[in-house]
Amino acid sequence: MQQPGDVLERRTSADMVFDDLYERIGSLELLPGAKISEADIAAKFGISRQPVRDAFSRLGNMELLLIRPQKATVVKKFSLRSIATARFVRLSVELEVLRNAAALWDGSFDTAFKENLVAQNAAFKAKDIDAFHALDYEFHKQLCQVAKADFAFDIISQNKARVERLCVLSLTAEDGMLQLIKDHEVILEQLRAKNADGVCDTIRLHLSRLDDTITDIHQAHASYFDT
Numbered sequence: 001m002q003q004p005g006d007v008l009e010r011r012t013s014a015d016m017v018f019d020d021l022y023e024r025i026g027s028l029e030l031l032p033g034a035k036i037s038e039a040d041i042a043a044k045f046g047i048s049r050q051p052v053r054d055a056f057s058r059l060g061n062m063e064l065l066l067i068r069p070q071k072a073t074v075v076k077k078f079s080l081r082s083i084a085t086a087r088f089v090r091l092s093v094e095l096e097v098l099r100n101a102a103a104l105w106d107g108s109f110d111t112a113f114k115e116n117l118v119a120q121n122a123a124f125k126a127k128d129i130d131a132f133h134a135l136d137y138e139f140h141k142q143l144c145q146v147a148k149a150d151f152a153f154d155i156i157s158q159n160k161a162r163v164e165r166l167c168v169l170s171l172t173a174e175d176g177m178l179q180l181i182k183d184h185e186v187i188l189e190q191l192r193a194k195n196a197d198g199v200c201d202t203i204r205l206h207l208s209r210l211d212d213t214i215t216d217i218h219q220a221h222a223s224y225f226d227t
Helices: 004-026 038-045 049-061 080-104 110-126 129-146 150-161 164-171 176-192 196-220
Strands: 073-075
Touching (some): 004 038, 004 049, 004 164, 038 049, 080 129, 080 150, 080 176, 080 196, 110 129, 110 176, 129 176, 150 164, 164 196, 176 196
């Protein structure tokens, strides 16, 4: 019989493997199409293969790994259809969030947003993409809190994760982070003015910033995409 300690150890090990692979896939250290060995990962962490399978399963559910019976597990390639679906769902949810946020804005989150934007600018100056990503997530999470729709951030983050690798490439451009920061500043200004139409127009523009990156990557690195 499995002991409680065994279950806890496996869960902890699975989380450790998940976090490591999620970061490496998201940062493009592991490129689309790269093979990943369950045995090699288990050896690297000094653990059994079961927690590695658990981590692989979670990453597969997020459409980051392609797990095939009797074949090597690979980092899932980009899918234009999957990307379009994720972006459509995210935009739909964020539009509703921001309409509610504009209607409910009372200034109580103003300081938190200001501090977040100061930190975003610091991340830009330091060229710290990882820090900027974390702050970007927090900014959009705060929008959901203003709208009294914390649950919506789960949907937003799930769909955001599906295009995260492309976001990394867009932020390596010299003005990538700066443009998103400016969008965030406009969003805050329009919330303060309770301008629902204006803030919705801005989020449409904000989320469209990835369009050119997707087109460029698809043209330059066709092998990263499913045919």
